[in-house]
Amino acid sequence: MLPKELRESLKDHIANIDHPRELAVDVMFTLQDHYGYLSDEAVKEAAELLEMTPLEVDEIATFYTFVYREPVGKYVIHVCDSVICWMDGYESIKDCLCTKLAINVGETTADGLFTLLPVCCIGYCDMSPAMLINRKVYGHLNPEKIDSILEKLKAEA
Amino acid sequence: MSKLIIDDREIEVSPGTKVIEAAAQLGIMIPRFCYHPALGSVGACRVCAVKFIQGPFKGVQMSCMIDAQDGMVVSTTDEDVADFRRHVIEWLMLHHPHDCPVCDEGGHCLLQDMTVSGGHGIRRYLGKKRTYTDQFLGPLLQHEMNRCIHCYRCSRFYQEYSGYRDLGAMQSANRTYFGRFTDGILESPFSGNLSDICPTGVYTDKPSRYFGRRWDYQRSPSLCINCSLGCHTVASIKYREVKRQEARFSEPVNGYFICDRGRYGFFYSSLESRPRMARINGKQCTFNQAQHAMIEKLEEIKKNSGSAAIAAVGSLRSSLETLVMLAQLCQTKRWRDPACFIDSSQVQNVKTAISRLEPQLRVSLRDIERADFILAVGADPINEAPMLALAMRQAQRNGATIVVIDPRPVSLPFPFLYLPAAPMALSAYLGSLIKAVVNRGTADKMGDGARKFYDRIPEGKKLAEAQPPLSSEMLQSLQQSRRPIIVCGTEILSETVLSLSADFALLLQAAEKQAGLFYLMPGANAFAGGILSGEKDSFLQIIEQIEDGSIRALISVEADPFWWFDDRPRLERALDKIDLLVVLDYLDSQAAQRANIFIPTATFYESGGMLINQEGRVQVAPRALLGGIPISQAGGGDHPPRLYDVGIAGFDPKAAWLTLADLANGAAQEDEKALQQHLWKQISDLIPQLATFSSIDEIPQEGIVCSCGVNIDSRFSINWSAASNIRHDSGDDFDLIEVDWTFGTEELSSLSPCLWKLERKPCLVMHSGRAEIIGLTDVDLVEISTETGSLEAELRTADNMAPGILVLPRHRKLAWQIFTPGKIRIRKDQIRKKQ
Amino acid sequence: MAEALEAIKALATGFATTFKHLFRKPITEEYPEFKRTLPERTRARIILTRDPDGGERCVACYLCSAVCPVSCISMQSAEKEDGRRYATWFRINFARCIYCGLCEEACPTSAIQLTAMFETCERDILTLVYEKEDLLVDHGGKDKEYNFYKYAGVVTQEGGKGEHIKEDKPVNVKSNLP
Amino acid sequence: MDWIIGIIVLIVKLGLVLVGLLLLAAYLVWVERKFLARLQIRYGPNRAGKFGLLQPIADALKLMVKEDTVPEAADRILFLLAPAVVATSALLMFAVVPFGSHLTLWGKKIPLVITDLNVGLLYVFALSSLGVYGVALGGWASNSKYSLLGGIRGAAQMISYELALGLSLVPIVMHAGSFSIVDIVNAQAKYPFILLQPFAFVIFIVSAMAESKRIPFDLPEAENELGAGYHTEYSGMRFGLFFLGEYVHMQVLGAFVAVFFLGGWRGPLLPAPVWLFIKIILVALIMIWIRGTLPRLRYDQLMAVGWKVLIPAALLNIMVTGAILLI
The missing domain is CATH 3.40.228.10 (Dimethylsulfoxide Reductase, domain 2)
Structure with missing residues (x-):
C-alpha cells in the first residue's frame, strides 16, 4: 500500500490536470521509486489514481524500457545497445559488465545490487560507449572505468 | 467523385473512399488483415499493398491508407506487389504455429487463405518460434496467442470501437501481447465479435469449440430475436443443431457486429430438455392425437360456455406469421382477441410508440x-x-x-x-x-x-x-x-x-x-404485437376474466406467463380455475409443463419467418434447418445410431402458425403452399408497404420499413396537467421498476449455459443515500414482503440513480413474481434486512 | 492385289498368334488359393493410426471428410481433458469408399492411412460401416515417427507453451528487457 | 390314327430339339468362355463344378432370379415383347434343319427333321429377318439413347448383311436345284458344297457372323461405346432371352453352314445327328476364334464390307456359278 502522503500528493497532482492519463508515466515512476519496481499491485494503484483500467496502465508500463515490471537491483545498469556504441565497442563493454557482475543481460546480481539491461540509444553518442545507472550517465567506458564505477557504487551501497 | 482505374477497370467512387474499398466495389478483394471497414485503416499489416502506376502516388503503397483520387491507375496483380505481399505473409507466418488442424479458425481463416493464395506454400524459416502463454477470457472466447499476427484488430475493436477497456496490447515489437491485465472474464458484452474480427485463430468461439468446420456447417441467414432491434445473424447448423451464430452485415441495422446476448442466445433451440413430443395431461402422444384432442376439447368448451370463453395468448418472440394467424384464428372462431402483452399500459406504450x-x-x-x-x-x-x-x-x-x-x-x-x-x-x-x-x-x-x-x-x-x-x-x-x-x-x-x-x-x-x-x-416482435392488439387486450385482462369465470379455456402460443406475469400465485390460481390450457411452444416452460394439451412448435430457426423490429422494419429470415433431435443427442453421447430411416426423430414440431391454421380449418390438412399464400395475403393486407411484393421471398434483405399504425392526429395531444404532476418523493416509499439486464433476464438467452457465467448476481438496487437512511448497506441480504408474497435478494447500492426507485431485474434465478400487476409501490417498512 | 495379300497375311498372323496361345499355360494367378503380397502403398482398407506414444493421432480436423469425393467419412470432434482434439466418433462407410486415398493425402497428422487389406466383402452392407473402434490400430502405420502434438503449439500432455519442437520459451510480457 | 401318331412324333421331335438347343446354347456359352480364355492365356470359368461345368446353370439360375426391371419411360409392351421375338425367331429357324435322313420305328419312317418345307431356305431368311424386329424394337422401346443407337445399328447391319447372306446361297440353290433344306443336304451326298463354292462359304460365314451380331460385328451392343446397346436397359431373364437368342442364333448358323456347305448330317462311321453336332461345334469354335482375334469394326467399315465387298462378290459368284453350270 502507498503511504497516505504520497497518495494524497499524487491525487492533488492529478486533480490539477485535464486528462489524468497524461500523468500516467509520472505516476508510474513515482510508484516505481516507492516500490523499487512497478508491481502488479502498483499497476492497480496507478490505475485507480489515474481513472484508468489496470490493463491500460500495463499497456504503457510494458511498453517503456524504464518502467520495470519485474524486480530489479538497487542499481539498474542500462548499457547502450545502439549503432554508435556498437561501433565503439559495445560488445566488450557488455561482456566486461557480465563477467564483472557474473550475470547475464537482464539478470540481477545475487546481492541484489545490480541489474544489467541493454537499452536502445540513450542519446549520449558523443560519449559512446555509454551506459546509464539509475538515470546517471557514464560515458567513454572502458573496463577500468567500469571497475571503478562498480567499486564506487558497491561502496556507496 | 473521383474516377480511377484498378486492374484495367474504371470505377467512380465518392471522395474519401480508400483504394481498397474502391477495389472491393469492383469485386476485387485486396488481401487485408488490419483493415476492416468498421475499424478503418491503420496500415499495420502491409498485405494490402498495390502498385500505383499513374496519378498522385507512385509505386508500391498500402491501398488502405490512400484515398482514391482522380487519374489513379492501380494494379493489384503487378509482379512487384504480388512478390511484396508474398514476403509480408512469409514474415507474418514466421512464428505462426503448426496447429491449423486443431484450430477452430481453420477453414475460414483469413491468414490461411492469404498464405495459400499469396503463394507462400512452404516455410523457409527453420528457427525457433515465439510462443505466448494464453489467458482465460471467460466462457465465450478461447485465447491462443501463438497464432497472433499483430494486426491490432482486436484491441481496436475492443477499446476504440466498443469502448471497453480491459483488453489491449501490451509489450512492444516482436513480443506484443493482446490480452487482459490478468486472466478473467471479458467485460464487454460485444466480446464475441473478436472471434469474427480476428483474421486468424487467436480468439475462437468457445461454446462451439472443436465442434466443426465452416465448410461443414449449413450456414443460413437468420435474425436475432433476443431483443427488439432485429439484428442480422448467420446461424451455423451442423448435425441438426444450431451450433454457432455470427454477425451478418446489415447496413441499416447492426452493421458488422452483434452483441453476445444475440450471438449466444440460440442454445434454447437444441436443448436436451426441449419438448419434441406432444403431450396430453403430461403423457406423450402423437402430434395428431394432441391436435384432435385439442379440437375436441375446444369444441366441447364452445358448446358449454360459448366461443367467447376461449382466450389466446401470443408472444413477442413469435414470428409475424404466427401472430397474424393467431389473430385470424381468434376472429374466425369468435374467440376473445388474443393478448400479446402483460397489461394495458404495456399495450398502450407500444401502440403509442407505433402511432x-x-x-x-x-x-x-x-x-x-x-x-x-x-x-x-x-x-x-x-x-x-x-x-x-x-x-x-x-x-x-x-x-x-x-x-x-x-x-x-x-x-x-x-x-x-x-x-x-x-x-x-x-x-x-x-x-x-x-x-x-x-x-x-x-x-x-x-x-x-x-x-x-x-x-x-x-x-x-x-x-x-x-x-x-x-x-x-x-x-x-x-x-x-x-x-x-x-x-x-x-x-x-x-x-x-x-x-x-x-x-x-x-x-x-x-x-x-x-x-x-x-x-x-419490449420484445422481438413487439411492433407486430402492437399492430395486432387492441387497446385493452392484455394478459392481465384475461386473468381477470378467468377469475370472474367468463374464460374457460386458454391457448398459449409460444408464451410463458410464468416468465413475465408479475403475480405468480394469482396466475396459478387462475390456471387452476380454467378447464383447458393448451400450450404451443418450443421451450419446456412452466406453462408447457402445466398444460393439459401441449403441442411442440418449431423454433424461429426451424420455421423462419418475418419479424418487425422496433423501427417498423419488416425483416425476413429463411428457415435455417429442418428440425429434429440433434445427432449429438440421438447418439446418447456416442456415435449416432446407424439407421436407414426416412423419418427424423423429433421431427414432429411444425411452425406454430401451421398448427394454428390446422386448428382454424378443423385439422383439414391443406396444402402448405396454399396456406402460405393465404397468409401472405393477410399479412400484406395488414402492412400496406408489402402489397407491392407477391411473396415473402421478394422482401429485400435489409427489410421494408412499414408505417402502419402511424397516427398523425396524436401529435401534440398530451395531457400536461397529468404529466406535470410530479409526485414529491417523500422518502418513505419506493417505486419498484422491473428491468432487463444484458444477461439473465431475457427468456431465450437465459437458457444458454455459456451465458450463465456472465450473468450478474440477482439483486435489488437502491440509492445509497436511501439505503443508509433505512440502515442497509451494500451486499446485505434483504427481504421484500408484500401482500402477495415475499422475495429475498442481495441489496446493491448505487449513487447514480433516482432516490425514490427500487430496481429489480427480472432475473431467471430470482422468483420475483410476487407483486400485483401495475405500478408497484414498496413501503420502507416492507424492506427488511435478513440475517 | 498386294494390299489384299498383305491383309490376308495380317489376318493369318493374328489367327496364328491366338491359336498358339491355346497351347500356352495360362498366366492367371488364382486368387483365393494364391495371394500375392501387395505393395505397401496399395490403397485399400483405411485405418486410424496412433503416434509413437500410443495416443490417437486423429485430431478430427475434418480435412479427410472434406476432401472425400464420395462423402464416406463422418466424424465428430471434441476436446479431451488434456487439451487434445480428438474424434468422439469417426465413421467410414466402406460401402461407399472408392479407395482414392485423398483422405490420406489430406491428413495433416498421418492418422488416416490406407492399407493393403482389401478383403472387406460383407453380406450385410451395414457391416461395411466402420466405427472408430474398428478403424483404430495400435501402431503408426507407414509413418512410425510423427507426433503432431510435439510440433503444434497447443497445450497438451505432449507439452506446454514453448515446450514443443522448435519453440522458444513463452514471451514474458512483464520482462524488463527491451 | 396316323395324324395322332404324327402329332406325338412332332411333339417329341420338337421337345428333343428344343431341349437340345437350349442345353447346347447354355454350354456353348461355357465353351465360348473357356475357349476364349485359353486364346487369351486365361483359365476361364473354373469355380462352379469341375472345369466350371456348372457355370451355365449357375448363370441361368442367376438370370432367372434377378430382378426384372422395366424403365419407367419405356414402352412397356414392346419392351417386354422384344427379347421374346429375338429368342423365338432364332429357335424357329431350326425347324427346317435336318439332323439325319430318317429313323424307322415300329415300321414307321420318321424323317429326322421337324418339317421339310419345300421353301425351307426362304423360311430361314424370313425368320432371320424377323430377328431384326427384336433388336430394333428392344432398342426403341427402352427409351434410352444407347439402346436406340444400338437398335438402329442392329437393324441397319442386319438388313445389309441379309442381302449378302441370301446372295451367297443362290449358287447352292442352283447346285441343289431346290429350296428344300433336305434336298440341299441330299445334293451333297457325294461331296460337300464347300468344295464347289469356297467363296460362297466365306461370304456366308462372314455374313452369318454379322447376322448373329458377334465380334467383330457386335456394333449394336458395342459395350465401350453404347454400354450394351439395344439391351442396355434389360435385366434378369429378359436379358437372358437376348443372350439365349444370340447363342441359339450361333448354333442355327453353325447348323446352316453345316447344311449348306459341309454336307449336313452326312459323315462316315458316326450317327448322323452326331456329325451335325460336331460340325456345329466346329463352326462355333471358328467363330469364337475369330472373336478372340479380331477387334470390332468401325461402323463405316462394317457397311463398306457388306455393301462394297460381300454383295458384289456374292453377285459375281452367282454369275460365275451360273456360267459354269450353263457350260
Missing part, C-alpha cells in the same frame, strides 16, 4: 451512429438492447453528446451525461428541454396544436422541483446539434413520455434540425 413513428422521424440504428446529440429517455441501452449502446458509442466517438435521463443506474462504455430522474419527472425534464431549445415561433410553424402544446408546457415551480437540474452543457450541445436523436424506452415509462419524445422530435425538426426518434420495444 408516433412517423416516417420522417423514424431512424435506424445506423442513423444513430451519425447523430451529434443523443437523448436517451427511460432507456438503458446496454441492458435492454446492447447493439444500441454500440451505435451510441460510435456517435460519441464522432463527437456527439450523449444524455441519459433515466431512473436506473445506467452505465455505458463511454462518457455520457446522466440525469437520474424519477419516471414521473421525465416529462417535466422533456418539457423544460423543449422550452430551452425550441422557441414559440418555431412551435407556431407546426400549427395550432403545436402552439397550444407549447403554451401549456408548465413553467417554473414544478419543474424547478425536478432534481437534479438540467446542466447547461446538455442544453448547449442540444442547441448546437444538427442531427439530434431521441432514444426512448417503452418499458418503464408512461405513454405520455413516449408521446412527448415524439413531439419533441417534431419540434426539433421544426427548428431545422435533422431530428430523429428511436423507440425500444
Whole structure:
C-alpha cells in the first residue's frame, strides 16, 4: 500500500490536470521509486489514481524500457545497445559488465545490487560507449572505468 | 467523385473512399488483415499493398491508407506487389504455429487463405518460434496467442470501437501481447465479435469449440430475436443443431457486429430438455392425437360456455406469421382477441410508440451512429438492447453528446451525461428541454396544436422541483446539434413520455434540425404485437376474466406467463380455475409443463419467418434447418445410431402458425403452399408497404420499413396537467421498476449455459443515500414482503440513480413474481434486512 | 492385289498368334488359393493410426471428410481433458469408399492411412460401416515417427507453451528487457 | 390314327430339339468362355463344378432370379415383347434343319427333321429377318439413347448383311436345284458344297457372323461405346432371352453352314445327328476364334464390307456359278 502522503500528493497532482492519463508515466515512476519496481499491485494503484483500467496502465508500463515490471537491483545498469556504441565497442563493454557482475543481460546480481539491461540509444553518442545507472550517465567506458564505477557504487551501497 | 482505374477497370467512387474499398466495389478483394471497414485503416499489416502506376502516388503503397483520387491507375496483380505481399505473409507466418488442424479458425481463416493464395506454400524459416502463454477470457472466447499476427484488430475493436477497456496490447515489437491485465472474464458484452474480427485463430468461439468446420456447417441467414432491434445473424447448423451464430452485415441495422446476448442466445433451440413430443395431461402422444384432442376439447368448451370463453395468448418472440394467424384464428372462431402483452399500459406504450413513428422521424440504428446529440429517455441501452449502446458509442466517438435521463443506474462504455430522474419527472425534464431549445415561433410553424402544446408546457415551480437540474452543457450541445436523436424506452415509462419524445422530435425538426426518434420495444416482435392488439387486450385482462369465470379455456402460443406475469400465485390460481390450457411452444416452460394439451412448435430457426423490429422494419429470415433431435443427442453421447430411416426423430414440431391454421380449418390438412399464400395475403393486407411484393421471398434483405399504425392526429395531444404532476418523493416509499439486464433476464438467452457465467448476481438496487437512511448497506441480504408474497435478494447500492426507485431485474434465478400487476409501490417498512 | 495379300497375311498372323496361345499355360494367378503380397502403398482398407506414444493421432480436423469425393467419412470432434482434439466418433462407410486415398493425402497428422487389406466383402452392407473402434490400430502405420502434438503449439500432455519442437520459451510480457 | 401318331412324333421331335438347343446354347456359352480364355492365356470359368461345368446353370439360375426391371419411360409392351421375338425367331429357324435322313420305328419312317418345307431356305431368311424386329424394337422401346443407337445399328447391319447372306446361297440353290433344306443336304451326298463354292462359304460365314451380331460385328451392343446397346436397359431373364437368342442364333448358323456347305448330317462311321453336332461345334469354335482375334469394326467399315465387298462378290459368284453350270 502507498503511504497516505504520497497518495494524497499524487491525487492533488492529478486533480490539477485535464486528462489524468497524461500523468500516467509520472505516476508510474513515482510508484516505481516507492516500490523499487512497478508491481502488479502498483499497476492497480496507478490505475485507480489515474481513472484508468489496470490493463491500460500495463499497456504503457510494458511498453517503456524504464518502467520495470519485474524486480530489479538497487542499481539498474542500462548499457547502450545502439549503432554508435556498437561501433565503439559495445560488445566488450557488455561482456566486461557480465563477467564483472557474473550475470547475464537482464539478470540481477545475487546481492541484489545490480541489474544489467541493454537499452536502445540513450542519446549520449558523443560519449559512446555509454551506459546509464539509475538515470546517471557514464560515458567513454572502458573496463577500468567500469571497475571503478562498480567499486564506487558497491561502496556507496 | 473521383474516377480511377484498378486492374484495367474504371470505377467512380465518392471522395474519401480508400483504394481498397474502391477495389472491393469492383469485386476485387485486396488481401487485408488490419483493415476492416468498421475499424478503418491503420496500415499495420502491409498485405494490402498495390502498385500505383499513374496519378498522385507512385509505386508500391498500402491501398488502405490512400484515398482514391482522380487519374489513379492501380494494379493489384503487378509482379512487384504480388512478390511484396508474398514476403509480408512469409514474415507474418514466421512464428505462426503448426496447429491449423486443431484450430477452430481453420477453414475460414483469413491468414490461411492469404498464405495459400499469396503463394507462400512452404516455410523457409527453420528457427525457433515465439510462443505466448494464453489467458482465460471467460466462457465465450478461447485465447491462443501463438497464432497472433499483430494486426491490432482486436484491441481496436475492443477499446476504440466498443469502448471497453480491459483488453489491449501490451509489450512492444516482436513480443506484443493482446490480452487482459490478468486472466478473467471479458467485460464487454460485444466480446464475441473478436472471434469474427480476428483474421486468424487467436480468439475462437468457445461454446462451439472443436465442434466443426465452416465448410461443414449449413450456414443460413437468420435474425436475432433476443431483443427488439432485429439484428442480422448467420446461424451455423451442423448435425441438426444450431451450433454457432455470427454477425451478418446489415447496413441499416447492426452493421458488422452483434452483441453476445444475440450471438449466444440460440442454445434454447437444441436443448436436451426441449419438448419434441406432444403431450396430453403430461403423457406423450402423437402430434395428431394432441391436435384432435385439442379440437375436441375446444369444441366441447364452445358448446358449454360459448366461443367467447376461449382466450389466446401470443408472444413477442413469435414470428409475424404466427401472430397474424393467431389473430385470424381468434376472429374466425369468435374467440376473445388474443393478448400479446402483460397489461394495458404495456399495450398502450407500444401502440403509442407505433402511432408516433412517423416516417420522417423514424431512424435506424445506423442513423444513430451519425447523430451529434443523443437523448436517451427511460432507456438503458446496454441492458435492454446492447447493439444500441454500440451505435451510441460510435456517435460519441464522432463527437456527439450523449444524455441519459433515466431512473436506473445506467452505465455505458463511454462518457455520457446522466440525469437520474424519477419516471414521473421525465416529462417535466422533456418539457423544460423543449422550452430551452425550441422557441414559440418555431412551435407556431407546426400549427395550432403545436402552439397550444407549447403554451401549456408548465413553467417554473414544478419543474424547478425536478432534481437534479438540467446542466447547461446538455442544453448547449442540444442547441448546437444538427442531427439530434431521441432514444426512448417503452418499458418503464408512461405513454405520455413516449408521446412527448415524439413531439419533441417534431419540434426539433421544426427548428431545422435533422431530428430523429428511436423507440425500444419490449420484445422481438413487439411492433407486430402492437399492430395486432387492441387497446385493452392484455394478459392481465384475461386473468381477470378467468377469475370472474367468463374464460374457460386458454391457448398459449409460444408464451410463458410464468416468465413475465408479475403475480405468480394469482396466475396459478387462475390456471387452476380454467378447464383447458393448451400450450404451443418450443421451450419446456412452466406453462408447457402445466398444460393439459401441449403441442411442440418449431423454433424461429426451424420455421423462419418475418419479424418487425422496433423501427417498423419488416425483416425476413429463411428457415435455417429442418428440425429434429440433434445427432449429438440421438447418439446418447456416442456415435449416432446407424439407421436407414426416412423419418427424423423429433421431427414432429411444425411452425406454430401451421398448427394454428390446422386448428382454424378443423385439422383439414391443406396444402402448405396454399396456406402460405393465404397468409401472405393477410399479412400484406395488414402492412400496406408489402402489397407491392407477391411473396415473402421478394422482401429485400435489409427489410421494408412499414408505417402502419402511424397516427398523425396524436401529435401534440398530451395531457400536461397529468404529466406535470410530479409526485414529491417523500422518502418513505419506493417505486419498484422491473428491468432487463444484458444477461439473465431475457427468456431465450437465459437458457444458454455459456451465458450463465456472465450473468450478474440477482439483486435489488437502491440509492445509497436511501439505503443508509433505512440502515442497509451494500451486499446485505434483504427481504421484500408484500401482500402477495415475499422475495429475498442481495441489496446493491448505487449513487447514480433516482432516490425514490427500487430496481429489480427480472432475473431467471430470482422468483420475483410476487407483486400485483401495475405500478408497484414498496413501503420502507416492507424492506427488511435478513440475517 | 498386294494390299489384299498383305491383309490376308495380317489376318493369318493374328489367327496364328491366338491359336498358339491355346497351347500356352495360362498366366492367371488364382486368387483365393494364391495371394500375392501387395505393395505397401496399395490403397485399400483405411485405418486410424496412433503416434509413437500410443495416443490417437486423429485430431478430427475434418480435412479427410472434406476432401472425400464420395462423402464416406463422418466424424465428430471434441476436446479431451488434456487439451487434445480428438474424434468422439469417426465413421467410414466402406460401402461407399472408392479407395482414392485423398483422405490420406489430406491428413495433416498421418492418422488416416490406407492399407493393403482389401478383403472387406460383407453380406450385410451395414457391416461395411466402420466405427472408430474398428478403424483404430495400435501402431503408426507407414509413418512410425510423427507426433503432431510435439510440433503444434497447443497445450497438451505432449507439452506446454514453448515446450514443443522448435519453440522458444513463452514471451514474458512483464520482462524488463527491451 | 396316323395324324395322332404324327402329332406325338412332332411333339417329341420338337421337345428333343428344343431341349437340345437350349442345353447346347447354355454350354456353348461355357465353351465360348473357356475357349476364349485359353486364346487369351486365361483359365476361364473354373469355380462352379469341375472345369466350371456348372457355370451355365449357375448363370441361368442367376438370370432367372434377378430382378426384372422395366424403365419407367419405356414402352412397356414392346419392351417386354422384344427379347421374346429375338429368342423365338432364332429357335424357329431350326425347324427346317435336318439332323439325319430318317429313323424307322415300329415300321414307321420318321424323317429326322421337324418339317421339310419345300421353301425351307426362304423360311430361314424370313425368320432371320424377323430377328431384326427384336433388336430394333428392344432398342426403341427402352427409351434410352444407347439402346436406340444400338437398335438402329442392329437393324441397319442386319438388313445389309441379309442381302449378302441370301446372295451367297443362290449358287447352292442352283447346285441343289431346290429350296428344300433336305434336298440341299441330299445334293451333297457325294461331296460337300464347300468344295464347289469356297467363296460362297466365306461370304456366308462372314455374313452369318454379322447376322448373329458377334465380334467383330457386335456394333449394336458395342459395350465401350453404347454400354450394351439395344439391351442396355434389360435385366434378369429378359436379358437372358437376348443372350439365349444370340447363342441359339450361333448354333442355327453353325447348323446352316453345316447344311449348306459341309454336307449336313452326312459323315462316315458316326450317327448322323452326331456329325451335325460336331460340325456345329466346329463352326462355333471358328467363330469364337475369330472373336478372340479380331477387334470390332468401325461402323463405316462394317457397311463398306457388306455393301462394297460381300454383295458384289456374292453377285459375281452367282454369275460365275451360273456360267459354269450353263457350260
